[in-house]
């Protein structure tokens with residue numbers, strides 16, 4: 001069965017939970033180190049479709065090391081993440097990114113997606129649009145393997161694809177420093193380091209027990225070789241390169257995450273997933289909770305990224321700046337428009353007009369045919385009436401043009417208000433700040 005790696009910036013269930021230490025030792029197979037199979041900081045990797053055999057052997061291996069360090073292990077093993085089936089059988093291939101083919105999905109009998117087909121490839125930035133509840137997030141969750149579609153195929157360019165999912169809430173750990181936060185993206189590398197530290201500490205305590213010492217030394221040897229494989233030195237280099245790209249200055253590395261605004265936390269979340277070189281980037285409302293400067297920064301930053309990208313946003317200007325293709329979902333069916341958001345609005349308006357004109361023409365024809373049938377009725381012309389009737393029935397069965405749906409314009413009327421008093425608001429001696437930082441001195 002195919003496996004898939006998912007990155008995400010939001011925690012699902014995780015060894016990388018903001019409040020958990022870095023990958024705890026028991027999640028590592030003791031015989032051969034493997035990338036942890038459950039995700040779960042939405043920015044780490046996951047083999048969502050690992051076979052049950054793999055799960056079992058990993059579980060056994062985890063138990064080995066847990067037993068060895070039984071008094072050291074303090075947190076849940078994160079290897080217990082859910083593994084889900086992929087649905088890509090019988091589908092056509094794609095060179096990069098992902099393709100949805102005829103996806104359908106219902107929740108409790110209510111159809112959300114009926115027939116959704118679109119694709120995103122390297123260099124493309126797809127904007128997913130549609131009214132609230134149209135099923136946009138559901139599509140991202142299906143791509144990420146967090147939901148199973150009821151029907152259709154999710155075709156990925158390769159197995160073990162790394163999919164990064166930046167969700168609406170930027171989950172960062174307030175009590176970490178910025179550097180620690182970025183380090184948390186390197187679950188695999190940090191997992192090896194944590195294990196090394198734990199085994200070394202256990203060795204120092206095991207001086208009386210020769211048997212335990214022997215086994216710990218074996219483990220230490222294995223971990224040391226693994227730490228060479230995963231190249232811990234590369235981690236620092238990557239972080240130092242990325243931080244200025246995201247707008248951080250070197251001094252920020254030791255500042256607490258808590259001291260940054262929402263916009264900067266978004267940059268950290270995005271940075272963490274980019275550090276892992278994803279094959280596909282899914283962004284769900286990335287501009288929520290961030291200021292205008294950050295939105296503008298994000299627009300230009302995303303433009304420099306070549307990774308296939310899918311963006312959900314209610315910010316039309318943002319979609320306009322970033323997207324190369326728009327996929328609209330309406331009544332569970334998708335429609336693809338090339339170009340940015342403005343191009344989509346225009347193309348959609350033209351489509352609606354063309355469709356309306358075709359629908360009106362057909363309705364007139366139907367009306368005319370009905371009149372003709374009733375006029376011809378029985379008698380000498382009944383043969384012609386019957387053939388017109390058959391024509392009409394065929395048309396109604398097969399060739400009816402759908403009336404285009406047009407949302408009603410929202411009309412909002414604000415009631416007239418009388419004048420307020422002469423003094424609307426008075427502020428005297430106001431001081432405000434965060435911690436020891438004054439925002440307003442005195443006014």
Ligand SMILES: Nc1ncnc2c1ncn2[C@@H]1O[C@H](COP(=O)(O)OP(=O)(O)OP(=O)(O)O)[C@@H](O)[C@H]1O
Nearest residue numbers: 107108112130131132133134135136137138139312
């Ligand atoms: N796990 C679930 N169980 C039941 N219903 C669900 C579940 N997930 C989503 N839905 C429903 O499916 C519909 C589509 O949800 P989804 O979040 O995909 O829409 P959306 O287009 O992203 O909406 P919004 O723009 O408001 O975020 C909604 O009616 C939602 O309530």
